[in-house]
Amino acid sequence: MPVAASAIYFLNLRGDVLINRLYRDDVGGNMVDAFRMHIMQTKELGTCPVRQIGGCSFFYMRISNVYIVIVVSSNANVACAFKFVVEAVALFKSYFGGAFDEDAIRNNFVLIYELLDEIMDFGYPQNLSPEILKLYITQEGVRSPFSSKPTDKPVPNATLQVTGAVGWRREGLVYKKNEVFLDIVESVNLLMSSKGSVLRCDVTGKILMKCFLSGMPDLKLGLNDKIGLEKESQLKSRPTKSGKTIELDDVTFHQCVNLTRFNSEKTVSFVPPDGEFELMKYRITEGVNLPFRVLPTIKELGRTRIEVNVKVKSVFGAKMFALGVVIKIPVPKQTAKTNFQVTSGRAKYNAAIDCLVWKIRKFPGQTEPTLSAEVELISTMTEKKSWTRPPIQMEFQVPMFTASGLRVRFLKVWEKSGYNTVEWVRYITKAGSYEIRC
Amino acid sequence: MSGHDSKYFSTTKKGEIPELKEELNSQYKDKRKDAVKKVIAAMTVGKDVSSLFTDVVNCMQTENLELKKLVYLYLINYAKSQPDLAILAVNTFVKDSQDPNPLIRALAVRTMGCIRVDKITEYLCDPLQRCLKDDDPYVRKTAAICVAKLYDINAELVEDRGFLESLKDLISDNNPMVVANAVAALAEIQENSNRPIFEITSHTLSKLLTALNECTEWGQVFILDALSKYKAADAREAENIVERVTPRLQHANCAVVLSAVKMILQQMELITSTDVVRNLCKKMAPPLVTLLSAEPEIQYVALRNINLIVQRRPTILAHEIKVFFCKYNDPIYVKMEKLEIMIKLASDRNIDQVLLEFKEYATEVDVDFVRKAVRAIGRCAIKLERAAERCITVLLELIKIKVNYVVQEAIIVIKDIFRRYPNTYESIIATLCESLDTLDEPEAKASMIWIIGEYAERIDNADELLESFLESFPEEPAHVQLQLLTATVKLFLKKPTEGPQQMIQVVLNNATVETDNPDLRDRAYIYWRLLSTDPEAAKDVVLAEKPVISDDSNLLDPSLLDELLANIATLSSVYHKPPEAFVTRVKTTTQKTEDEDYGSETGNSESPAHIADSAASPPTSSGAPYAAARQAAPAPASPAHAAAAPVPDLLGDLIGMENSAIVPVDQPASPAGPPLPVVLPASTGQGLQISAQLTRREGQIFYSLLFENNTQSPLDGFMIQFNKNTFGLAAAGPLQVPQVQPGTSAGTLLPMVTFQNMSQGPPSSLLQVAVKNNQQPVWYFNDKISLHVFFTEDGRMERANFLETWRSLPDSNEITRDFPGIVVSNVEATLDRLAASNMFFIAKRKHANQDVFYFSVKIPRGIPFLIELTTVVNNPGVKIAIKTPSPETAPLFFEAMETLLKD
Known part of the structure; x- marks a missing residue:
């Protein structure tokens, strides 16, 4: 049964109900007490997001300082339930202007009730697209840039759009200047052994799009991925210009992309929603260009001293640079004193997370700054187990660089009025979970 | 920007309720609206504002949509506690359901469906009927779900008013969202009904697959989930379906992806072409891996499902083990699941990395x-x-x-x-x-003691080591004591010197005189007697060679795995339990009792319960096996040893447990009768296919079995064992199957006895069977006990006796069930057939255009069933009423009736 929820609760960290909605009669109104007693107030909290208590099952997620709990008593579709929560939070955020926390819920409870009534009926998720909902669910004080347009009265054909085949775009949009912004955002996930061999490495990328286009445009996106290019040259029966091509392990698309067409022709064609949305996500495991290599040597000298040497090498083009580089080097809990030298940036010891935190604001390509530190430890009386050495973690952003090598080859826009569009493309690579064991 | 609703939560100085009452009746619109907001705020924090019911309902007649919604919300919450006042709202609802604004029409119907008050429900029918045919798709999609709501409140009403037909019409609606909601509603209604309401034909299937493309992401989930129950006619159709579903794997919504995977896996079972299967496996891998980059909670759901998928199709992710490596910051529940999958994917090729x-x-x-x-x-x-x-x-x-x-x-x-x-x-x-x-942990101690005892002859100071444990013997937990006992006996048998001899005295004394634990005492006495009568025999028993254990990490029961795979993405797949094991509300009682048993037996994936074990030991023994040969493995908690195959119970004869149900094979087989249902398909049994059915012949119950050997080598040494069941069915004699050559089959009739090892709990038709042979692992399968094999030959009742018995039984013992799908066309033939199954015809009468038949049946222990069967000959629909002193068996009886009448 694709039912996703019998009831949904929003709780604060103390377990007070901020707002709730019962969709079905098969769970009692006080089920949340069971959740509070058996999960929130026990060690169970955070050990498993799907739990059975009595005849009911609870799925919960924490988002900022709010627990969102779904209760069911049937064999519900859990995947659907969690996805619903994720999307609902995104929807609320778009209504509240970004924040989703206890205060935002209290300040907008009327609106949330209204939305909860609209986005789920009898436990079945309905249309959650912010773009469409904003057409007819509006609240004073929470007007988004879209509803400030001349739609103060409920749009007469709103209902048609909610249920329409293009349920994510409304008709009759007009822009003076037709623009499309494409952001290719990649996160590199890396797990490297202390000896420098790559244990696991992949890139998850997403293409974010911001559209300000009039009418009902048809868009087609071309990337330098291997399958797409091969198919294209097959169709045109002539080889396309070869450059670097990459192999995408997997792609997933926004609702608006015609999947059947992608499957047969390997082209990404779609009618975009208005405003900002995530067009596609992809994953790559082969041929990843790692922007940084980290070479750590950590020596334990006796029981009270540790010598740390970390060299970080940027392996992207010399003309590029990375921003906001943070390297967290773990040290034992009983650290007493630290001494360090860095050739670039700043470092300090953060006792709260037991790490040496080394920050470099601007990190040019083809350089290799180092950090060398001496750590003194409090000698402990009890012979405790040896230090477990968590991995070194790294954060960074490298603009105009893609770890996958993905490039946008073209973005074509067709609209019956035949206007011209301006397209802007940006690339950025960030650290996902970038871990180096030491 | 953000709202400022929090001000509504602040309390006022004066008494809150009177003040709100005043404001709700204010002449100013804005004040009224604010007051309603305050009421809702109070409701949210759990204050009881039901006393304001009339005042709030008075605000319902408004043009302001926002206010209207708030009042409706209030109604949903409090109508149940004020059913009489709720009627006040009906007029407005009915009026709103005809409002020119489609949003208001839909809102009215949606809200009315949420108010579970009979009086309101009555008034819902007409608006619902109109809305199902509304011009606006938004109203229709809301009305479609509303039918499911009404069905939940009053199923009869839905059927009487023909809403099901309207709902079915909506499947052909031109709006995809209406279609999706109608499918969801129908699927739910079907799930809660015994009658075939929403049967997917190849035509609807094709229509819905076409609609997929235009649906919202959620609509796609509804449709895919509903269609996943569809059984394709042949491999070609299956391939066709799969081809149309595969594009969904690229969807950004994880629920769509999992539902598509579910559907593909279902259809793959039918596809014979290895190329197609390989290709599909290749296509499914990347989307499954991508799920691991979602939110941790979604990752968890995905991992639990992947765990199932790799058990059925290990090739899909065989090369992807790296993606299951744990990240340092993964939540613990994700790490644990990843570990489990890493074990499953570990192979000689990747073991070093792992x-x-x-x-x-x-x-x-x-x-x-x-x-x-x-x-x-x-x-x-x-x-x-x-x-x-x-x-x-x-x-x-x-x-x-x-x-x-x-x-x-x-x-x-x-x-x-x-x-x-x-x-x-x-x-x-x-x-x-x-x-x-x-x-210092019992399990580790027990393990170490077992090692010392087992290898006493190789450890020079084994006696010293054991002695150090003996000091604390009385304080140790039971299973450490048991291990100490056995280990000391082993030591003594291996090194019968003075030290061990003293030790054994101490231990036996401790374990017999000074303990309250019957398991420990019994075991100690057995050892004692063995040692004092015949030490050589003791050696044969205690130091007997142990069966080799195997890995259990892939050991979900195949039929359970099938069921779980059909439930991908749902709770069932996360718990690794069949839905009936945790959903309390199911449609028929038979199913419930049967599967509760089933769930407790096999639902626990960590240490699968073993039929052999539970059949041989009484339910009270806390998992401690009886026989020394089996107890040699320490403590039951270790997952690895749980996989030990059922071994003949060496001590069984000694303590007089003659009913050890393992029966060796030593005689040639007799041929089997008509084609039997397959209980263990060859795909599950590594080439061995078993078909079986209970039958009754000349007053005796037989288990008719057919073994088909599709493996490359001959199979012999077949043994069979039955788990405890409601009727205590067990083998009456040895299983007689000769060696089965490859490509041939052998059948046998195994005589059965009843009331041998009965299970507790409500009656269930579940029969769990274990079969083993010399070449293969033990196979477990489930069969169904059909009650009619128990109908005894002496069940005929005289008319007068029948009437008297009928009257003597209380009305509460009368149970009725309808069988809408069954037609009685030839009365004579039906009566003959029923008589052949020992269901005896007594009388017949006419009632209007219906024929009413009376029968009697008796099952062992003299329990009679009196049956009244009402039907119109040649028309579908049979109604059966029974009266019996044992009403709890009624569900099983009806099941048997259905089988008998359908034949």
């Missing part, structure tokens, strides 16, 4: 995770013979770190490794003995 990972995890902070990682190394050693040595090396390295819980966990798994590879790795015992003093 071991490096496990070793890394074994040094992390979270104790539970570390333990699981250590245990994982042991499980890999047991699973992969060629890697066992490397696994042991890693375990020894970990022991050297001297972290207490790591050492203990390592000893527990090494004990299992010893059992898996006897006489191979004993050289490491010395290293283990070094850690003896640090052991």
